[in-house]
Amino acid sequence: MADTPFDASLIEEPLVFIDLETTGANFAVDRIIEIGLVEVDQNGVREWSSLVDPQQPISGFITGLTGIDTAMTATAPRFAELAPALLERLQGRLLVAHNARFDYGFLKREFARLGIAFRSRSLCTVKLSRRLFPQHHRHSLAVLIERHGIHVDARHRALADARVLWDVWQCWSASLSPDAVWAAVPYIVGHVELPPHLDPALADDLPESAGAFAFYDGDGKLLHSARSANVRRQVLGLLAPARWESTLVRATRRIEWRECAGEFGARLNDIAFSRAQRPLPAELYTWRLHERALGDFRPELVAAAPENFVIDQDDYGLYTSRREALLALRKLAEANHLCFSLLGLGDAAEGKPCVAFRQRACRGACVGKESPALHGARLQAALARIRLQHWPHAGIVRYIERDEFGLREDHHLFDHWRWLGSVANAADIPAHLTAAIADAPAAFDPEIYRVLNRFMQSGKIRAVALDSLADTPALSD
Numbered sequence: 001m002a003d004t005p006f007d008a009s010l011i012e013e014p015l016v017f018i019d020l021e022t023t024g025a026n027f028a029v030d031r032i033i034e035i036g037l038v039e040v041d042q043n044g045v046r047e048w049s050s051l052v053d054p055q056q057p058i059s060g061f062i063t064g065l066t067g068i069d070t071a072m073t074a075t076a077p078r079f080a081e082l083a084p085a086l087l088e089r090l091q092g093r094l095l096v097a098h099n100a101r102f103d104y105g106f107l108k109r110e111f112a113r114l115g116i117a118f119r120s121r122s123l124c125t126v127k128l129s130r131r132l133f134p135q136h137h138r139h140s141l142a143v144l145i146e147r148h149g150i151h152v153d154a155r156h157r158a159l160a161d162a163r164v165l166w167d168v169w170q171c172w173s174a175s176l177s178p179d180a181v182w183a184a185v186p187y188i189v190g191h192v193e194l195p196p197h198l199d200p201a202l203a204d205d206l207p208e209s210a211g212a213f214a215f216y217d218g219d220g221k222l223l224h225s226a227r228s229a230n231v232r233r234q235v236l237g238l239l240a241p242a243r244w245e246s247t248l249v250r251a252t253r254r255i256e257w258r259e260c261a262g263e264f265g266a267r268l269n270d271i272a273f274s275r276a277q278r279p280l281p282a283e284l285y286t287w288r289l290h291e292r293a294l295g296d297f298r299p300e301l302v303a304a305a306p307e308n309f310v311i312d313q314d315d316y317g318l319y320t321s322r323r324e325a326l327l328a329l330r331k332l333a334e335a336n337h338l339c340f341s342l343l344g345l346g347d348a349a350e351g352k353p354c355v356a357f358r359q360r361a362c363r364g365a366c367v368g369k370e371s372p373a374l375h376g377a378r379l380q381a382a383l384a385r386i387r388l389q390h391w392p393h394a395g396i397v398r399y400i401e402r403d404e405f406g407l408r409e410d411h412h413l414f415d416h417w418r419w420l421g422s423v424a425n426a427a428d429i430p431a432h433l434t435a436a437i438a439d440a441p442a443a444f445d446p447e448i449y450r451v452l453n454r455f456m457q458s459g460k461i462r463a464v465a466l467d468s469l470a471d472t473p474a475l476s477d
Contacts, residue, residue, distance in 0.1 A: 006045050010173050012182050014041035016093040017169070019161035020103050021066045023054050025406045027109050028424035031056060032079060033068050036158030037089055038166045045166070048089060049159035051076035066156045079110045087111070090120055094189070096165060098141050100124035101208055102407055119204045123189050125165055131184045132172060144168050192236060195244050195252075202255060206232035209403065212269035213257035214276075215248060224248055225273035227266035231257050260422075261403040261410040264461055267451045268412065268419055280306045280443055285325040286315040286388065289380070295373030297380060299343055301325055306443035310416060311390055316383040318446045328386075336382040339365040342375055389453055391416045398429065399452075399461040412461070417449045418442040429466070 017038040024030035031054035039046045051068070053076045063069045090107075097103040100122040111118035129139040136147070145152055145164060148171040154160045172181050192203035213235055214225040228234035235255060243249050258269040283303040290300050301322065302315070319325035326345070333343055339362045340346035340354040348354045348366065356362035365375040398411040411429060413420040413436075420436045423429055436442065455461050 006040070008042055010170060010178050011040055011042075012178075014039070014093040015096055015169075016040070016090055017096045017162045017165040018090075018103055019097065019158045019165070020106055021062075021068060021156065021158050022106060023056060023058055023062055025102070026409050026424065027105050027407060029427070030054075030106075032106055032110055033058060033062070033073055034066070034158040035082070035086065036160070036162040038159075038162045039089060039093070040166065041093075047159060047163070049162075050082055052082065053078045067154070068157075080114055083111065083114055083116065087116070087118070090118075093120070094185075095120045095122040096125060096169070097122065098125045098161070098165060099405070100126075102405070105407065117201075119201060121189055121204075123185060125168065127188045128181075128184060129168075131187055132176060132181065141165075193241055194239055195249055197253065198239070198255070203232075203236065206235055206257065207259040208232045209259055209408070210262050210266045211257050211259045212266050212273055213255060214273040215252045216254040216256070217251045218253040220254075222273065222277045223251055225270055225277075227263070227270035229263070229266075231259065259408070261401045261408040262460075264399070264401050264451070264455050265410045265412060265422060268422070268448065271445065271447050271451070275445075280445060281320045284309045284444065284446065285317075285319040285322060286311075287317050287325065287329065287383065288313060288315055289383070291376075293372065295371075295376045297376035299329060299379070299383075306445065307441050309444040311388045315388045317386045318388060318449065320446065332382055332386075334361060336378060337361055337363050338379055338382065339363070339370075339375060341366040342372070343379075388449075392456075393463065393465065396420070396433065396466050397463045398426075398466060399455075399463050401461050414452065415442070416444075417452060418444055419448050419452075433466075 017040070019036045020032050021034040022030050022032050032052045033054050034049065034051050036049040037047065039048070051073050053073045055078065058068060058070045058073065095104065101124065104120070104122045107120075108118050125144075126139050129136070129144065133139075136143075141161065141164060142155075144150070145155075145168075148168060150164055150167045150171070152160055152164055169181070194200055194203060208230055210227075210229050211231040212225065212227045213231050215223040215238075217223055224238075226234065235257070239249060256273075258265075258273075260266045260269060282305065284306055285301055285303050287299045288302045289297045291297055299316075303322075304310075317325065317328055319328060329343060330340075330345055332338070333340060333345060333356065338356075340356045341348050341350075341352075342354075342365050346354040346356075351367065353364075354362055354366045357364055357366055363370045363375070365372060396413060396415040398413050401410045401412065402408065408424065410422050410424055411426055412422045413429065413433065420442055421432060423432050456463075
């Protein structure tokens with residue numbers, strides 16, 4: 001359409017207000033079904049919109065929300081056909097969107113499917129509204145429409161919502177001033193200064209979401225890894241100009257990250273990154289009780305390679321060395337006044353007092369003052385607190401984790417506490433498992449066991465059995 005004149009003092013640089021409608025909220029599997037743009041620059045205001053063929057069905061829920069159904073998009077151009085003209089409209093402009101991570105993320109993913117590395121400075125109007133109006137607690141588009149008395153013809157259609165954003169911008173400029181609005185923009189968009197030896201595109205590529213990241217030197221050696229609720233914020237914090245002379249920044253030549261739906265996936269991937277620097281030991285250790293006589297239980301140290309380690313009996317504690325296991329048993333004995341001799345921790349002759357008894361820290365099982373059965377019962381009670389949990393499922397399960405905005409869903413695959421990897425699209429699970437089974441057996445990792453056990457107890461993740469994969473052999477078989 002033709003340029004529409006407006007007050008040019010409202011803008012300091014070319015803007016493009018954008019809204020997308022999609023088949024869902026998952027970047028990995030959902031697609032764009034409509035694009036709406038309002039371009040604003042010194043030449044005026046221009047609008048553009050198009051339906052997009054997502055090459056997949058549109059759910060009834062999305063149709064109910066947007067009014068767009070599969071039949072409407074069947075004859076629409078595919079994103080690949082729109083990409084050249086769309087890219088031209090977006091380049092050189094500040095991209096303005098409500099929940100910009102959503103729109104920007106979908107654009108990057110769609111362009112990436114075409115082999116195009118799309119990058120743009122983006123401004124989130126949710127964040128800008130919070131900055132300009134901190135006295136208000138709600139900043140959804142519906143709330144802004146009501147707050148500013150904006151008329152909307154059709155909500156949840158791309159061009160209509162893009163127009164709303166431009167209207168909101170004009171309302172802010174009128175109620176505050178154009179200068180006040182633009183003064184807040186750098187706090188949201190900001191200018192990122194990176195060390196000169198790193199790729200400047202890094203700042204744009206880093207995700208503003210949960211995940212794990214790793215710094216490597218020029219030889220590929222891991223220098224540092226960590227997890228974060230906001231990977232971009234934490235990585236850029238480590239790369240801030242004040243830290244450029246640090247050993248870490250000076251040595252870093254490459255940064256990798258894995259975007260996740262939440263903390264659980266971030267922890268798993270942080271462990272995976274760190275294993276390059278701290279590989280699993282050759283053997284894992286646990287304590288197991290054997291009954292010498294009725295009620296007379298004695299601990300036995302059991303070891304197995306991580307690939308063969310299975311919790312299939314009453315096992316207690318999980319250790320990466322014999323020394324660590326013995327030290328833990330000693331501390332348990334001291335805390336519960338157990339007999340060092342009966343635990344195999346001392347070298348006192350049979351019938352002679354153990355070192356703990358001589359220090360009045362043993363109740364005398366070594367010299368007949370406490371029966372072996374009573375000592376065995378107390379030992380069982382003490383060990384119960386560190387008893388390893390049996391795998392509560394019949395075989396492979398997926399633990400589903402979603403981010404707080406509903407934009408990402410991860411499926412974490414496990415079999416007998418072994419992490420088999422994660423996928424963002426449930427449809428990819430069969431192929432992923434087939435590849436995992438063909439590969440080397442997954443190892444039992446004590447850190448992953450503890451993380452999974454903790455999250456299972458918290459209720460933050462839920463397990464779904466893989467009924468459709470019932471014939472897939474468990475990796476621990």
